[in-house]
Amino acid sequence: MYQFNYHKPATLDEATALYKEADDPIYLSGGQTLIPTMKQRLAAPTDVIDLAGIDGLSGITVSGGVVQIGAFTRHAQVAESEAVRSAIPALADLAGQIGDGQVRNRGTMGGSVANSDPAADYPAAVVGLGATVHTDQRDIAGDDFFKDLFETALQPAEIITSIDFPVPTRAAYQKFPNPASRYAVVGVLIADFDGTIRVGVTGAGPCAFRACSIEDVLNENLDPDALDGVEVPDAGFNNDLHASAEYRAHLVKIMAKRAVVQLG
Amino acid sequence: MKISITVNGRQHDVDLPQTNALLVDVLREQLHLTGTHVGCDTSQCGACTVHLEGRAVKSCAILAVQVDGQAITTIEGIGTPDDLHPMQAAFRDCHALQCGFCTPGMIMSAIDLVQNSDSLDNRAVREGLEGNICRCTGYHNIVKAVLQAQESM
Numbered sequence: 335m336y337q338f339n340y341h342k343p344a345t346l347d348e349a350t351a352l353y354k355e356a357d358d359p360i361y362l363s364g365g366q367t368l369i370p371t372m373k374q375r376l377a378a379p380t381d382v383i384d385l386a387g388i389d390g391l392s393g394i395t396v397s398g399g400v401v402q403i404g405a406f407t408r409h410a411q412v413a414e415s416e417a418v419r420s421a422i423p424a425l426a427d428l429a430g431q432i433g434d435g436q437v438r439n440r441g442t443m444g445g446s447v448a449n450s451d452p453a454a455d456y457p458a459a460v461v462g463l464g465a466t467v468h469t470d471q472r473d474i475a476g477d478d479f480f481k482d483l484f485e486t487a488l489q490p491a492e493i494i495t496s497i498d499f500p501v502p503t504r505a506a507y508q509k510f511p512n513p514a515s516r517y518a519v520v521g522v523l524i525a526d527f528d529g530t531i532r533v534g535v536t537g538a539g540p541c542a543f544r545a546c547s548i549e550d551v552l553n554e555n556l557d558p559d560a561l562d563g564v565e566v567p568d569a570g571f572n573n574d575l576h577a578s579a580e581y582r583a584h585l586v587k588i589m590a591k592r593a594v595v596q597l598g
Numbered sequence: 599m600k601i602s603i604t605v606n607g608r609q610h611d612v613d614l615p616q617t618n619a620l621l622v623d624v625l626r627e628q629l630h631l632t633g634t635h636v637g638c639d640t641s642q643c644g645a646c647t648v649h650l651e652g653r654a655v656k657s658c659a660i661l662a663v664q665v666d667g668q669a670i671t672t673i674e675g676i677g678t679p680d681d682l683h684p685m686q687a688a689f690r691d692c693h694a695l696q697c698g699f700c701t702p703g704m705i706m707s708a709i710d711l712v713q714n715s716d717s718l719d720n721r722a723v724r725e726g727l728e729g730n731i732c733r734c735t736g737y738h739n740i741v742k743a744v745l746q747a748q749e750s751m
Contacts, residue, residue, distance in 0.1 A: 338618060339617070340617040340663050342663075365660065366659055369620075369641075370640060370641050370659055372618075373620075373639070373640070374640075384663075435707060435710065435727075435728065435729050436654050439650075439654055440650075440655050440659070440660070514642075
């Protein structure tokens, strides 16, 4: 790992000011992606700005049909939260499938979402549940948040503060994990909001997206067999040593079918 | 850069050689607590697992500066040769190690798992130890040891 300047601001304003002054800065949250990436010298920021000293970025509240989760909330806190489990069990299940136990004790929701790893789990929930991403500057709709491989709607220096997840009637997350890394080769979250279906997909493409062709079919007929005839086009899908684009397209359909079964 | 950390109940003021020092390197090189191992150094294997504020984390994926002011427990801090932690005793009883390289991390993860689970079965132990790799045992006796320790913890 290359040397860098380390900062631990106490406020969001201080953090963004530091970011704007630095040559090549990066925010540090849980560090479960960033630190290994820096160790491999795939990232070499001049300034690391640790967000751990900022109060009020962590915690879970449920009110008015919305689960609000602070950006600095660890995956394990979401997975173990009784409040999340009773409001959106699929979200607690999803959090409990991220990485491994040690990673979940350290990694944060905001860090994962801001990174937009194509194989991360949370993006499927942000898209599939129609979440709203709050930042220090504005609110961003989950549908508009993920732009491309490791690219989001966040502007330089912008910091996610919390994410609101509307509570669905029911939801389910099905993931085909890479057996070594536990990243999602494909993950599909299906949410039912009073009969209106949303489908969020991660792992398949450069970033998480809504599978509208699957939503259209399930809105007509919420039955796994209804998906038999659906074609999931693999154009633009990830094609790497873990899975071909064609296989990922196949997995999108299979994970969607399993999620519909799990909805019950 | 100076940090102050509590390790195994004892406070240490540590002068970091550089801001990029990893927690595992500070534990091993500066505090000479070499029970915490570096296996893969890519946050896959879990040999470097310690408890940070009571929860298992991989000390090779944490900067030492991040834990300033916090409490860490390493394998040296959970028991003594005459008074083993129940998890250590169970690993010995069940022959849950062969070469022993993964064992400190395995034990630190297993303690967190038992402390934060209602009731573990074979499958839950295997899933709960996904972050720790053992290349000797085939895991069978490790699972057996964790299930045994669960009864005495």
